[in-house]
Amino acid sequence: MTKETAYAVEVDRLTKRYGDLPAVDDISFTVRKGEVFAFLGPNGAGKTTTVEIIETIRPPTSGKVNLLGMDVTKKKHDIVHRIGVLPQGFSSFDRITVRETLLYYARLFSVKTDIDGLIELVNLRDKTKEQYRNLSGGLKQRLGIAIALVNNPEVVFLDEPTTGLDPRARHEVWEVLLGLKKKGKTVFxxxxxxxxAELLADTVAIISKGKVIAMGTPGELIERNANYLSLTLKPIDEKVFEIVRKMGFGPVLDNHKNIKVRVEHTYDVQKILNAIKDAGALYLGLDVRKPNLEEVFLKLTGEALREDPDEMETE
Ligand SMILES: Nc1ncnc2c1ncn2[C@@H]1O[C@H](COP(=O)(O)OP(=O)(O)OP(=O)(O)O)[C@@H](O)[C@H]1O
Ligand SMILES: [Mg+2]
Incomplete structure (x- = not known):
């Protein structure tokens, strides 16, 4: 029996060991149906291992994983029809065209697929007769996403779909992912x-050394872990730096002679600007920015490394 659940994925105390290495170390999290869930982590963090356990491809060492209410170790045949997978470092048949490739994968699943609809969804209309080997990196990844969708899955797993792509190709893949969300798919x-992650994900889980070290919406993660503002001043007067330093804010100069100051409140920004004005000094421009997910990620993964005594010794 499959139980009805609001979750596409439920991971409970999952561990995967390779010899002495806990590649995935006692992690728990859930993914809601219809959300885009981003698994963010440095190389070797355990992302692919976790994902491939959820996809039924690797067996867990311990813990419990359910996909759409089904145990991934017991319901492999049922699960495979309801998920789509783009593996990390995906590749396909070199001399087979886009359309032939999709027809082939649809046949593998013995399903009737709207191939044209799929081609439309991943925006490969002009490339249907192109062989795989002649596609650019971004087009290859979009074909990979289309392959993951041939069985009209409810949950789609995409393992690093944009790694190595140039910014435009990456944006084009993002468009496709947003299209999937619109269609109600759960995207992992x-x-x-x-x-x-910041642009696409409803929920982000940051994984480091086999542990989930933070999870929430991008906004929540930023709010919780990086509650400060970054003020940048483009000064005309050299004395601006001294004014800010004397106020005790610890300014630094960047490569372009801009002054960077980290403050806690907008009130501090006002105080700094007033002090500059009172001193009769001038500045050309200013920018006040909230930290982004990158700063949170560097802070959290940095802390995770420092907490690891083995890592300290090798530093
Ligand atoms: N089949 C395997 N046998 C032995 N060790 C493995 C195996 N698969 C993964 N590992 C190890 O487990 C750890 C986690 O690997 P995993 O591929 O899950 O990380 P990842 O977060 O996907 O990294 P990347 O960002 O580089 O893809 C790594 O140390 C890796 O070398
Ligand atoms: Mg990986």
Missing amino acids: LTTHYMEE
Whole structure:
């Protein structure tokens, strides 16, 4: 029996060991149906291992994983029809065209697929007769996403779909992912790119050394872990730096002679600007910015490394 659940994925105390290495170390999290969930973590963090356990491909060492209410170790045949997978470092048949490739994968699943609809969804209309080997990196990844969708799955797993792509190709893949969300698919995205997670994900889980070290909406993660503002001043007067330093804010100069100051409140920004004005000094421009997910990620993964005594010795 499959139980009805609001969750596409439920991971409970999952561990995967390779010899002495806990590649995934006692992690728990859930993914809601219809959300874009981003798994963010450095190389070797355990992202692919976790994802491939959820996809029924690797067996867990311990813990429990349910996909759409089904135990991934017991319901492999039922699960495979309801998920789509783009593996990390995906590749396909070199001399087979886009359309032939999709027809082939649809046949593998013995399903009737709206191939044209799929081609439309991943925006490969002009490339249907192109062989795989002649596609650019971004087009290859979009074909990979289309392959993951041939069985009209409810949950789609994409392991680093934009790694190695140039910015435009990356944006084009993002468009496709937003299209999937619009269609109500649950998307489980693995990525190294913060801006990708920040832009696309409803929920982000940061994984480091086999542990989930933070989870929440991008906004929540930023609010919780980086509650400060970054003020940048483009000064005309050299004395601006001294004024800010004397106020005790610890300014630094960047490569372009801009002054960077980290403050806690907008009130501090006002105080700094008033002090500059009172001193009769001038500045050309200013920018006040909230930290982004990248800063949170660097802070949290940095802390996780420092907490690890083995890592300290090798530093
Ligand atoms: N089949 C395997 N046998 C032995 N060790 C493995 C195996 N698969 C993964 N590992 C190890 O487990 C750890 C986690 O690997 P995993 O591929 O899950 O990380 P990842 O977060 O996906 O990294 P990347 O960002 O580089 O893809 C790594 O130390 C890796 O070397
Ligand atoms: Mg990986």
